[in-house]
Structure formats: C-alpha cells, structure tokens
Amino acid sequence: MNIDAGVLRAAFACFPSGVTAIAGLVGGRPVGMAVSSFASISLEPPLIAASIQRTSTTWPLLRGAAALGVSVLAEDHGELGRRLSGPGDRFAGVDWTAAESGAVLIGGATARFDCTLHQEVPAGDHVLALLAVTAVEFRPSVPPLVFHGSRFRRLA
Template sequence: MIDIDPFDHDAIRLRKAFGCFPSGVTAVCATVDGEPVGMAASSFTSVSVTPPLVSVCVQDTSETWPRLRTRTRLGLSVLAEGHDETCLSLSNKTGDRFAKVEWDQSVQGSIFVHGASLWLDCSLHAELPAGDHAIVVLEVHGLRADPDTPPLVFHGSRFRRLAAL
C-alpha cells in the first residue's frame, strides 16, 4: 500500500503538481472595435464531436475574456513549435499583445495566428463557473488543420517540444 501526502491547499505546491501534466497552448482571439484582442490559454481540450465542442479555462480575473465573450465568433489557434514568443506576447498584461504576432482575420471577426497547427472558428456555447476560473465551452463552426506541424507544449512551467521517434 502507498501513502499519499496530505494536501494543505498550498497554491504554489498545487501549481507545480498541475505542471506535471503537459498541455498544448492555444490563442483565443477576435476583433473588438476593429482591433485584435486575444489571450493565451493552456487548458484546451476537445469536448464533443456531435455537436463539435472544445473548451478552455479562463481565470476569473481576466480582463481580456469579458471583451472576447461578447463576440459572435472567436478564433482558437493551437500554437505550434516556435510560438514561444507569441504565447508570451498574448499573455502580457500590458502593451500591444499583437505587436510581433502574425495573424489573419476571418470575415466573421475571428483572428488566427499564422503557423498554428490548428485553427478553429468558434462561438460561445456555454460558460460554467469552476473555482477561480470559468470553463468556456466553444462550438466549432469551421477548421483548418495541419497535423504535421508540431505543437507548442507547456510542461513544468516551461515550453517544450515533442521528440520525433
């Protein structure tokens, strides 16, 4: 029988523990009043095929999500290897997040990051409270995928790359 350490709700210890699980990194972006607005999110997952749904988790203190949630369409880009600086830029609290980001815009206002391995054109399907975050469920209306483009991976508070076999 093994013994599991009791958890004392230490946020730093919990973040390190959550960092043991590698995740992809996404950008959720749209135009707001004619300007690009976006944020990075590493808690992306597929949810359903019928209907086509994905989710990201957004911190309750986000100042970007309230601006994005009202958009008819949102672009979700799965960031690729080499998008380290793009991710950091989209995570900034101040300044022009898109200054060094190459992007395209759809007719509906979704913004997609150049070179991403996956683009999903989405709309807000549901938003569920979950602790200090919201689980945002997005319905997929269109996609463009490049499965041969390796993803950017976040693990142990660092960007990583997948190793080829």
C-alpha cells in the same frame, strides 16, 4: 481537504499541455490571450473548452465578440505565447488573419478553430468557456508548442 495553492500549481505543472491563442475582433482590433487549459469536448455538437481565470481582464472583452478563433500554437510560437500572456500590444508583428466571422486566427498554427461562445460554466476561480466550432483547419505535420513545468517546450 485543504491543499496549498502553490503545491497544487506545482503538481499541475507536471502535466504537459498544448498552448492555444483565443482571439477575436473587438472594436475592429484583434484581442487575444494564451490558454493552456484547452480540451476537445464533443463531436456532436462540435465543442471545445478553455479554462480561463476569473481575474482575466481580456476574457470580458472576448466573450462579447461575434466569433473567437482558437489557434493551437506551433513549436516556433514560444515568443507569441509569452506575448499573449502579458501586457502591451499582443498582436504587434504577429501573423494573423480575421475570418469572415470575425475570429482572429494565428498564421502558422498547428490547428485553427473558428468558434462562437456556446456557454460559460463557473468552475471555482476559473470559468470554463464552451465554444461551438463552426469551421476548422489543421496541419498535422506542424509540431505544437508544449507547456510543461511552467515553461514552453518543443516535442522531442
């Protein structure tokens, strides 16, 4: 069955998802990107996954980082979500910290995971990055940013 990519993209846009920032230190500077295809995978061992386009120019830089921070963006991070998806200095004016591991974590995030790359799995025009969680912190009272219908939204 051959499905038009535009039709499939429109169908995928019907499913709301959270928005995460995946970031690490590369050459002592923060490098990161927005990812909306994120999932919890396993409790033992603790694993999460992100689906990343093979055409990404950021992922080849991040895959070699000592550690990766995965920050679940909060509802007021819409501008940051757009910035992390575009060109230019993605971290100018952004509240971020580097963990001892080198993971870059976004201030004000709903949840923050300090991770290492566990495995990459080819998945069509994407790669699934399986990340081993080494530390976590979260604030359940902070509502997350939601991506739905190709737009950032807030929970009602």
